[in-house]
Amino acid sequence: MTSLKNDIFIKALLKQPVDRTPVWMMRQAGRYLPEYRQVREQAGSFLKLCTNPELACEVTLQPLRRFDFDAAILFSDILTIPDAMGLGLYFTEGEGPKFKYPVRTAADIDKLPVPDPEVGLRYVVDAVRLIRKNLQGSVPLIGFSGSPWTLATYMVEGGSSKSFQNVKGLMYEQPGLMHIMLDKLAQSVAAYLNAQIAAGAQAVMLFDTWGGMLNSEDYLEFSLHYAKQVRALLKTEVDGLRVPTILFTKGGGLWLESMADAGYDALGLDWQTDIRQARARVGGKVALQGNMDPVALYAKPEIIAEKVKSILDKYGAGSGHVFNLGHGILPDINPEHVKAMVDTVRQYSPIYHQSI
Amino acid sequence: MTSLKNDIFIKALLKQPVDRTPVWMMRQAGRYLPEYRQVREQAGSFLKLCTNPELACEVTLQPLRRFDFDAAILFSDILTIPDAMGLGLYFTEGEGPKFKYPVRTAADIDKLPVPDPEVGLRYVVDAVRLIRKNLQGSVPLIGFSGSPWTLATYMVEGGSSKSFQNVKGLMYEQPGLMHIMLDKLAQSVAAYLNAQIAAGAQAVMLFDTWGGMLNSEDYLEFSLHYAKQVRALLKTEVDGLRVPTILFTKGGGLWLESMADAGYDALGLDWQTDIRQARARVGGKVALQGNMDPVALYAKPEIIAEKVKSILDKYGAGSGHVFNLGHGILPDINPEHVKAMVDTVRQYSPIYHQSI
Numbered sequence: 001m002t003s004l005k006n007d008i009f010i011k012a013l014l015k016q017p018v019d020r021t022p023v024w025m026m027r028q029a030g031r032y033l034p035e036y037r038q039v040r041e042q043a044g045s046f047l048k049l050c051t052n053p054e055l056a057c058e059v060t061l062q063p064l065r066r067f068d069f070d071a072a073i074l075f076s077d078i079l080t081i082p083d084a085m086g087l088g089l090y091f092t093e094g095e096g097p098k099f100k101y102p103v104r105t106a107a108d109i110d111k112l113p114v115p116d117p118e119v120g121l122r123y124v125v126d127a128v129r130l131i132r133k134n135l136q137g138s139v140p141l142i143g144f145s146g147s148p149w150t151l152a153t154y155m156v157e158g159g160s161s162k163s164f165q166n167v168k169g170l171m172y173e174q175p176g177l178m179h180i181m182l183d184k185l186a187q188s189v190a191a192y193l194n195a196q197i198a199a200g201a202q203a204v205m206l207f208d209t210w211g212g213m214l215n216s217e218d219y220l221e222f223s224l225h226y227a228k229q230v231r232a233l234l235k236t237e238v239d240g241l242r243v244p245t246i247l248f249t250k251g252g253g254l255w256l257e258s259m260a261d262a263g264y265d266a267l268g269l270d271w272q273t274d275i276r277q278a279r280a281r282v283g284g285k286v287a288l289q290g291n292m293d294p295v296a297l298y299a300k301p302e303i304i305a306e307k308v309k310s311i312l313d314k315y316g317a318g319s320g321h322v323f324n325l326g327h328g329i330l331p332d333i334n335p336e337h338v339k340a341m342v343d344t345v346r347q348y349s350p351i352y353h354q355s356i
Numbered sequence: 357m358t359s360l361k362n363d364i365f366i367k368a369l370l371k372q373p374v375d376r377t378p379v380w381m382m383r384q385a386g387r388y389l390p391e392y393r394q395v396r397e398q399a400g401s402f403l404k405l406c407t408n409p410e411l412a413c414e415v416t417l418q419p420l421r422r423f424d425f426d427a428a429i430l431f432s433d434i435l436t437i438p439d440a441m442g443l444g445l446y447f448t449e450g451e452g453p454k455f456k457y458p459v460r461t462a463a464d465i466d467k468l469p470v471p472d473p474e475v476g477l478r479y480v481v482d483a484v485r486l487i488r489k490n491l492q493g494s495v496p497l498i499g500f501s502g503s504p505w506t507l508a509t510y511m512v513e514g515g516s517s518k519s520f521q522n523v524k525g526l527m528y529e530q531p532g533l534m535h536i537m538l539d540k541l542a543q544s545v546a547a548y549l550n551a552q553i554a555a556g557a558q559a560v561m562l563f564d565t566w567g568g569m570l571n572s573e574d575y576l577e578f579s580l581h582y583a584k585q586v587r588a589l590l591k592t593e594v595d596g597l598r599v600p601t602i603l604f605t606k607g608g609g610l611w612l613e614s615m616a617d618a619g620y621d622a623l624g625l626d627w628q629t630d631i632r633q634a635r636a637r638v639g640g641k642v643a644l645q646g647n648m649d650p651v652a653l654y655a656k657p658e659i660i661a662e663k664v665k666s667i668l669d670k671y672g673a674g675s676g677h678v679f680n681l682g683h684g685i686l687p688d689i690n691p692e693h694v695k696a697m698v699d700t701v702r703q704y705s706p707i708y709h710q711s712i
Contacts, residue, residue, distance in 0.1 A: 163686060165654050172655040172663070215649055215682075216630035217666075253610045254628060272610060274572035293571055298521050299528040307528070310573075326571075330519060 006139045009071040010203060013244035013266045013287050015320040021312060021349035022070035023342055024142070027328030028063040029075045033335060035062050046091050050077045053127040060131045064139065066335060067342045070322075071140050071203070074131060074196070076124055078146035078207055081188050082155045084120030085112050095159070102158030104166070106174075109181045114188045117195035124192075125199045132200030143201030145192050147208035147249075148185035148230065149223035152178070164213050171222055178222065186226040190233035197235060197243050205246040205268070206230060212251015212270075219255055224262060231263040246289055250327060253278070260285040271326025276314040287320040292341070294325045297333045301340035308344040317352045362495050365427040366559060369600035369622045369643050371676040377668060377705035378426035379698055380498075383684030384419040385431040389691060391418050402447050406433050409483040416487045420495065422691060423698045426678075427496050427559070430487060430552070432480055434502035434563055437544050438511045440476035441468050451515070458514030460522070462530075465537045470544045473551035480548075481555045488556030499557030501548050503564035503605075504541035504586065505579035508534070520569050527578055534578065542582040546589030553591060553599050561602040561624070562586060568607015568626075575611055580618060587619040602645055606683060609634070616641040627682025632670040644671065647682040648697070653689045657696035664700040673708045 004010070009022040030036055036059050043049035050056060060075040079097050083089035088100030103109060117125055132141050146154075154160070156167035171178045193204045211223040227247055236243040247259055248268025259267050260282040269278055269290035278288055296307045308323070315321040323345045329338070360366070365378040386392055392415050399405035406412060416431040435453050439445035444456030459465060473481055488497050502510075510516070512523035527534045549560045567579040583603055592599040603615055604624025615623050616638040625634055625646035634644055652663045664679070671677040679701045685694070 163651055165651050165686075168649070168651045169654050172652060172659050212628065215627050215647075216633070219628075251607070251628065254630075271571050272568065272575075272607065274610075277572070291571075293524070295519055295521050295524045296528060298525050303528050330521075 004137050004140055004202070006070055009322060010140050010242075010244060012319050012322050013203060013246065013289075014242060015284075015287055017353070017355070018319050019350060019353050021315075021321050021323050021345055021352065023323040023345040024069045024071040024073065025063070025329055025338065025341075026073075026325055028067075028069060028073065028338075029059045030329060031331035032329055032333045032338070033062055033066070046077070047089065050075070050080070051123045053123055053130050056123075056127040057130040057134055060127075060141075061134060064135075067338055068346060069139065069342065071142050072131060072135055073142040073205075074124070074128055074144060074201065076127065076144070078144075078150065078209070079154055080121055080124055081115065081145065081185070081192055082151055084115035084117075085155075085188070087155060097154060098159040099155065102166075103152075103155045103181065104170075106177055109177055109184075112181065112184050114184055114191065117192045121192060121195070125195050128196050128199035128201055140202035141200060142203045142205055143193060143196030144205045144207060145189045145196075145230075147206050147211065147223060148182045148189055148226035149211055149214075150207065150209045151185050151189070152181055153210045153213075155181075164210065171218065182222060182226045183229070186229040187233070190230045193230070194233070194235050197238060201243070202241075203244045203246065204234070205248060206264075208247065208249040208252070211249035216254065219249075219252070220258060223249065224255070224258060227264075228262045244287075248289070256281050266322065268324070269326060273326075274314065275311055275321075276316070279315060279320075284320075287322065288315065289322040289324050291324065291326040294327050294330050294333075297325075297329065297337045297341065299337075301337060304337055304340045305344040305348075308341055309348050312345070312349050312352060315352070319353070323349070360493050360496055360558070362426055365678060366496050366598075366600060368675050368678050369559060369602065369645075370598060371640075371643055373709070373711070374675050375706060375709050377671075377677050377679050377701055377708065379679040379701040380425045380427040380429065381419075381685055381694065381697075382429075382681055384423075384425060384429065384694075385415045386685060387687035388685055388689045388694070389418055389422070402433070403445070406431070406436070407479045409479055409486050412479075412483040413486040413490055416483075417490060420491075423694055424702060425495065425698065427498050428487065428491055429498040429561075430480070430484055430500060430557065432483065432500070434500075434506065434565070435510055436477055436480055437471065437501065437541070437548055438507055440471035440473075441511075441544070443511060453510060454515040455511065458522075459508075459511045459537065460526075462533055465533055465540075468537065468540050470540055470547065473548045477548060477551070481551050484552050484555035484557055496558035497556060498559045498561055499549060499552030500561045500563060501545045501586075503562050503567065503579060504538045504545055504582035505567055505570075506563065506565045507541050507545070508537055509566045509569075511537075520566065527574065538578060538582045539585070542585040543589070546586045549586070550589070550591050553594060557599070558597075559600045559602065560590070561604060562620075564603065564605040564608065567605035572610065575605075575608070576614060579605065580611070580614060583620075584618045600643075604645070612637050622678065624680070625682060629682075630670065631667055631677075632672070635671060635676075640676075643676040643678065645678040645680050647680065650681045650683050650686050650689075653681075653685065653693045653697065655693075657693060660693055660696045661700040661704075664697055665704050668701070668705050668708060671708070675709065679705070
């Protein structure tokens with residue numbers, strides 16, 4: 001068992017005292033870094049980068065060499081599970097992810113397997129093992145998966161969507177089929193995250209990127225219900241240490257009270273949600289992660305510092321906050337601006353963590 | 357003064373008793389109707405259709421010939437004001453609206469005029485007059501405008517945007533300039549809506565399509581503040597009759613309490629917001645308009661009927677609800693499905709309007 005040199009990310013998720021607010025950034029291993037673009041080019045394609053554990057490890061570690069992040073996050077794609085289910089993931093320039101064999105019929109759903117992660121997703125599990133080893137206990141490693149609902153949207157639409165017409169059509173017209181599919185996905189996601197935990201992930205995050213496209217009732221029934229099912233199946237203690245869990249629904253600000261009851265240790269907040277109000281609404285049940293607007297990173301460093309301070313001020317005193325963006329960093333951000341964000345969190349946040 | 361044959365839309369907005377819930381539909385004059393597509397083709401372009409009062413009148417009236425809608429809405433574009441300010445609106449196939457001269461500098465903002473609607477927007481005012489005349493008092497006519505913030509996003513970005521990087525950049529780095537621009541827009545929007553009211557609009561709606569892209573604090577300062585300013589400048593009594601006002605912020609579900617204090621008679625709700633909870637949150641201050649997911653109109657008529665009933669059930673008894681979608685109808689919806697929605701509202705809603 002490796003003890004962590006820096007465990008404030010884990011402690012903050014568990015609401016244990018820390019001396020400053022931890023910070024990491026969604027998509028911190030990504031296109032805004034020239035060294036990432038170089039490895040991406042060498043790999044030949046995004047998918048080749050994801051499926052090669054050595055390269056995935058390399059790009060996972062890159063941002064930690066530049067910035068004082070308090071956590072690493074596995075570099076991978078959110079659509080690895082549907083790919084392992086046989087849907088044939090591929091990427092087209094400018095159009096994002098696509099599936100060769102989208103799910104449309106009862107027969108399609110019936111034949112969906114629950115993939116064994118050590119077989120069909122072995123490249124991810126291997127990447128986790130390798131990253132964990134290379135981190136040498138410096139900071140914790142976050143594993144992740146797309147949520148059942150979010151995976152289902154891509155699987156039924158065959159890729160990205162604006163209106164979500166096919167997946168909502170299935171949900172409205174054949175809710176029973178939709179539930180069968182989501183149940184298989186919940187089992188698959190739980191097995192996938194458990195394999196990441198077994199391989200060394202020290203915290204896990206569920207990305208529900210498209211839960212916010214549902215109405216309140218359908219969100220509870222078709223998205224949050226399966227996030228709960230995933231949570232219930234997770235093995236979140238390893239060698240006596242807790243593996244904290246984070247649930248992030250983009251556009252989920254209306255439903256924080258329900259999300260806080262889903263069993264996760266922390267909720268990710270998008271930037272629209274006021275973190276002061278969010279903290280009051282979840283009533284101490286969960287930690288909060290977020291939530292600066294990714295677009296604020298285009299601004300001058302002085303402005304970025306102001307925006308960071310404003311979020312730290314709104315969260316206020318005490319543990320239970322992990323600083324992050326409200327969504328992934330945009331690909332054309334100047335890395336110096338990320339430094340301004342991280343430095344401000346480190347320099348300014350200690351005032352909110354003084355013992356009385 | 358014409359008295360309306362059907363005024364339940366106006367009454368519901370003012371929370372006066374009605375015998376059924378009124379219904380209309382955002383973008384009810386639009387591409388899902390074959391007769392619209394025919395006129396659009398004759399016109400040669402979308403802009404020519406908007407700027408020709410006879411054609412705009414014709415397409416405004418088309419949906420009323422098919423469906424029992426309780427209101428007509430002016431057919432126009434939300435970007436008429438920036439065009440009248442000299443920004444040079446044009447449309448490209450598949451990419452949406454663009455401006456030849458986007459606003460980027462202090463000098464650009466300084467030279468923005470507040471257009472006189474009877475001059476630069478005469479074609480809209482003429483269309484309102486013509487539609488009002490042709491409606492012959494059957495149902496009320498709704499006038500509308502984009503909100504100052506939403507207009508500003510297009511003006512600074514030069515068109516549609518995913519990240520809103522330029523307009524947020526201006527807002528973060530030069531908030532004073534942004535306020536000058538929004539103040540001019542608020543004056544322009546108020547003058548424009550007042551001209552529509554003077555020409556015969558019997559209710560007006562402010563479309564804040566992109567307010568939901570802001571964080572809570574910035575929403576209040578840069579979007580809602582100017583919606584309030586517009587409202588304060590509106591002349592909402594004509595010949596002793598109230599002209600009700602509706603404020604719609606897509607993605608604004610988190611901020612309903614603040615929106616309810618902005619002086620509008622009603623709030624438009626997107627489909628994510630639960631209308632039962634929304635009614636409780638606004639505490640009787642405003643009527644509510646909405647909020648079926650536009651995607652539900654792809655479903656079978658029986659399912660559409662269920663979804664409509666569920667929304668009527670959630671709003672519950674009493675006046676103060678105008679049935680609508682939570683956003684505009686999508687262009688490939690079968691008109692028969694719209695009929696299923698409208699018929700269900702008419703047939704099912706009277707149970708919620710029985711006097712005790």
